[in-house]
Amino acid sequence: MKVVIAGASTSGLFAAYLLAKAGVEVDVYERAAAIDPAVRTLIVTDKINEVLGFVPHEIILNEVKHIDLFSKSRASRMELDRPDLIIAREKLILMLARMAEEAGVQIRLKRRFQSFVSGQNGVAIHYKDLITGEDKSETADYLIGADGVYSAVAKAASYNGHLQTALLQARIKLPKDVSRETYQVWFDRERTKYFYWLIPESDDIAAVGLISDEPREGSESLKSFLAERDWKPLEYQASMVPMHKYEYSAKVKEISSRVFLVGDSTAQVKVTTVGGVVTGFRGVRSVVEAILEGRKVNAESRGLKRELDLHWLVRKVLDGFSDDDYDRLIDFIDGQLKQVLSTVTRDDLAMMYLKLVASQPRLVMMSAKGLLRGIG
Numbered sequence: 001m002k003v004v005i006a007g008a009s010t011s012g013l014f015a016a017y018l019l020a021k022a023g024v025e026v027d028v029y030e031r032a033a034a035i036d037p038a039v040r041t042l043i044v045t046d047k048i049n050e051v052l053g054f055v056p057h058e059i060i061l062n063e064v065k066h067i068d069l070f071s072k073s074r075a076s077r078m079e080l081d082r083p084d085l086i087i088a089r090e091k092l093i094l095m096l097a098r099m100a101e102e103a104g105v106q107i108r109l110k111r112r113f114q115s116f117v118s119g120q121n122g123v124a125i126h127y128k129d130l131i132t133g134e135d136k137s138e139t140a141d142y143l144i145g146a147d148g149v150y151s152a153v154a155k156a157a158s159y160n161g162h163l164q165t166a167l168l169q170a171r172i173k174l175p176k177d178v179s180r181e182t183y184q185v186w187f188d189r190e191r192t193k194y195f196y197w198l199i200p201e202s203d204d205i206a207a208v209g210l211i212s213d214e215p216r217e218g219s220e221s222l223k224s225f226l227a228e229r230d231w232k233p234l235e236y237q238a239s240m241v242p243m244h245k246y247e248y249s250a251k252v253k254e255i256s257s258r259v260f261l262v263g264d265s266t267a268q269v270k271v272t273t274v275g276g277v278v279t280g281f282r283g284v285r286s287v288v289e290a291i292l293e294g295r296k297v298n299a300e301s302r303g304l305k306r307e308l309d310l311h312w313l314v315r316k317v318l319d320g321f322s323d324d325d326y327d328r329l330i331d332f333i334d335g336q337l338k339q340v341l342s343t344v345t346r347d348d349l350a351m352m353y354l355k356l357v358a359s360q361p362r363l364v365m366m367s368a369k370g371l372l373r374g375i376g
């Protein structure tokens with residue numbers, strides 16, 4: 001069996017590694033001239049260890065044991081039973097590329113996927129050879145699109161693109177009054193419907209960021225946030241991120257019996273925090289299992305879809321929150337919710353939500369009000 005994967009980043013390389021380890025012939029097409037990813041500081045839950053199947057020690061920069069939450073007039077500290085991990089995306093990609101190549105994967109650089117024709121017995125894949133400039137074709141049993149937010153594979157399948165949002169981060173010197181074990185989050189409804197964050201990378205460096213619907217507005221908002229605290233940006237990291245949408249239901253599954261999408265190409269992103277690494281890996285696992293077992297969609301894919309939909313619903317609730325609501329939420333968090341939030345990760349939101357509601361039924365009314373305002 002032969003599989004072609006478009007995109008040599010986190011999702012594509014993880015899929016390539018799992019398939020090659022199971023004895024499949026895998027070619028990864030990457031349009032770039034080298035696997036030389038830009039530096040990006042990421043925060044993930046420890047669910048990454050479970051999804052990868054091992055602890056990726058070489059990519060972990062730091063472990064975060066507390067989250068400090070700030071709203072307009074409240075503050076609260078949450079202890080995490082299982083620390084969040086701060087990882088270097090470039091190291092993750094290089095690690096997965098090495099593992100994939102050791103398992104027998106061919107990474108073919110300067111190949112830009114263009115289109116496909118899917119038949120009963122295989123897929124014809126059309127690509128541009130960026131070395132010679134020629135248009136070429138190859139056949140495979142399956143094609144996986146792992147080519148990110150502007151996915152050409154998704155477009156070739158008449159998939160009309162995703163909602164997108166801008167993610168901006170600045171690396172700064174870690175402020176003296178912040179411990180490297182503490183992740184900080186600010187809710188400030190006048191300036192963002194999302195939140196600002198500070199992620200400590202080491203004793204010296206932290207990443208401060210913001211999600212924004214519009215890149216220019218986000219950039220100004222981040223600059224003023226940094227200036228108010230006298231935090232000097234050392235460098236900026238920015239890119240568009242796709243937003244999972246409830247209606248994408250069918251698209252989380254395969255789009256033809258021989259063509260699949262994973263990661264950002266199919267918006268496998270938690271829209272509450274815009275985290276896409278762990279959910280992308282979960283999507284990869286379900287596609288790899290489907291290919292190896294010759295099945296269509298599996299339970300893991302449905303579980304992931306439920307989880308992403310729930311994040312979408314929570315996002316809608318939060319979109320309707322005022323500063324007063326965030327103050328109240330932090331009061332709740334400071335009370336009985338603390339225990340629940342510290343023991344369940346953001347990658348198990350479905351389970352977390354049930355526990356939250358059981359421990360604090362007033363949350364249902366507050367969520368309903370937020371939801372009405374969020375979709376209003």
Ligand SMILES: Cc1cc2nc3c(=O)[nH]c(=O)nc-3n(C[C@H](O)[C@H](O)[C@H](O)COP(=O)(O)OP(=O)(O)OC[C@H]3O[C@@H](n4cnc5c(N)ncnc54)[C@H](O)[C@@H]3O)c2cc1C
Pocket residue numbers: 006007008009010011012029030031032040041042043044089111112113114146147148149151152167168169237238239240241262263264265269274275276277278280
């Ligand atoms: C600043 C920033 C901070 C973030 N922070 C976090 C975080 O803290 N936690 C978290 O979980 N997530 C975070 N994310 C999101 C996360 O980085 C993405 O969800 C994840 O990296 C997506 O990986 P991917 O492999 O699906 O796609 P990508 O990483 O976008 O990779 C797509 C690959 O496909 C290649 N490609 C594109 N088109 C073609 C083509 N036609 N032919 C061949 N190759 C092609 C590209 O060159 C690229 O190598 C952040 C994103 C940004 C921008």
